[in-house]
Amino acid sequence: MTGYEMSLPLPDGGPGDGMPVRELPHNLEAEQALLGAIFQSNRAYERVSEFLQADHFANALHARIYGACGRLIEQGHLATPVTLKGYLENDPLLKEAGGPAYLAHLANSVITVVNAEDYGRLIHDFALRRELIDLGQQMVNEAYEVSFDRSATDQIEIAEQKLYDLATTGHQEGGFQDFRMALTTAIHMAEAAHRRAGQLAGVPTDLVDLDKKLGGLHPSDLIILAGRPSMGKTALATNIAFNAAKLYKEKIDATGQRETLDGAKVAFFSLEMSAEQLATRLLAQEAEISSHKIRTGELANEDFSRMVQVSHELHSMPLFIDDTPALSVSAVRTRCRRLARQHGLGLIVIDYLQLLSANPGDRSDGRVNEVSAITRGLKALAKELNVPVIALSQLSRAVEQRDDKKPQLSDLRESGSIEQDADVVMFVYREEYYLSRSEPGRKPEEDENRFMERHRAWMERCEKAHNVAEVIVAKQRHGPIGSVRLFFDGNYTKFGNLIASDYGSYDDE
DSSP states (O other), X not given: OOOSOBOOOOSTTOTTTTOOBOOOOOOHHHHHHHHHHHHHOTHHHHXXXXXXXXXXXXXXXXXXXXXXXXXXXXXXXXXXXXHHXXXXXXXXXXXXXXXXXXXXXXXXXXOOSTTHHHHHHHHHHHHXXXXXXXXXXXXXXXXXXXXXXXXXXXXXXXXXXXXXXXXXXXXXXXXXXXXXXXXXXXXXXXXXXXXXXXXXXXXXXXOHHHHHHHTSBOTTOEEEEEOOTTXXXXXXXXXXXXXXHHTOEEXXXXXXXXXXXXSOOEEEEESXXXXXXXXXXXXXXXXXXXXXXXXXXOOOHHHHHHHHHHHHHTTTOOEEEEOOTTOBHHHHHHHHHHHHHHTOOSEEEEEOGGGSBOOGGGSSSOHHHHHHHHHHHHHHHHHHHTSOEEEXXXXXXXXXXXXXXXXXXXXBSSOTHHHHHOSEEEEEEOXXXXXXTOOOXXXXXXXXXXXXXXXXXXXXXXXXXXXXXXXXXXXXXXXXXXXXXXXXXXXXXXXXXXXXXXXXXXXXX
């Protein structure tokens, strides 16, 4: 029976006297038919084992039989009523059902094994319905419990996460893929890169040398952008997000499907700055007006007119900003899924990783494990939505203790899992910042000529480093490592392309 509902009266005198009581959805006949099909041919188990688990069965005995079949088959044995007898003959549920004779009844009652997968899908569907009912009851009960540690919005996000996890349970998206299909996908990606002006396979940053080094920002990659304070990592991330959104182009095919031709729709999680501050910074960069002047109102009429004109040009740019503080990884995932469903999504930027909080179950094992859980969650998000995720990260103070201030992978703060989970790790380094704070002074025993020589050498280094930033690609799974130099304008916190001939050549390695 399907078991949607049965007319079972409540106890006498109850408020629902004479009203039917609904049973949880189940289908015992489908469960029996599937188990019988497995007894007839163990290959039927292979057809359903990827999505069907023992706890999906409504009948506890059937769940035990299915689990025992799985253990036998995985050990290379046959699963039949005879081989199962030794495992289950003392099981009280089997004794209640009639003992080993019930196993023989299952094997003899099946007509064909062809429909085994259909039976499995039906069992799985009813299991999901039972889980959905249970989830609905949990949501109701939790909504009645008022907690200062968990707001109604937090409960909604947790419920969305559970619903999504339930919706994706049993989806056969993994497994083996024919090599011809993989080759076709690779050719399509190369063709898309060939059609683009920059010949990139990933999302362009519009920073020419960086795009050459990375080949763009690749889908499903977790990209860590790290640096010490005042190096410009937030500025670089906002520049990349801005450029990708500004370059966005799409076409709609005959079936109404949208295809991205260039750029990306961008989700920017600004956990440190407000959306207005971030918008002011981007406006200042594009209009080339000091953000300090914008904040203080010290704008000439022509500057204000240019700022208004630029704001109109950027009005329809597909850049979405979320400035909610202390978001959890599950909340980021929920909001990105929603944005992808409603508007589309091609790039995620998070400023910055250490301001995220882990999911509730991952918060009790110390900060190192919490950061590990965060990076794993971000990598899973990149793969799930098939978009690049840029996460900014702090560096430890060990950099400041060295004579060579260039960052290294070992400087990543709090967890080695950041390096392990990331597909790309980049560091922002500006020598000018350190040089400007290390003007040499005259030593007591030093003569004037020697001091002037040292000071002149320092001035030459400052001049060479002026407006130059270095992006050190310290790790890249599918490309070379090395350094890329960019132009950096501190007045507008803006990165741009550096004309190499003006500053001499540099070594990629």
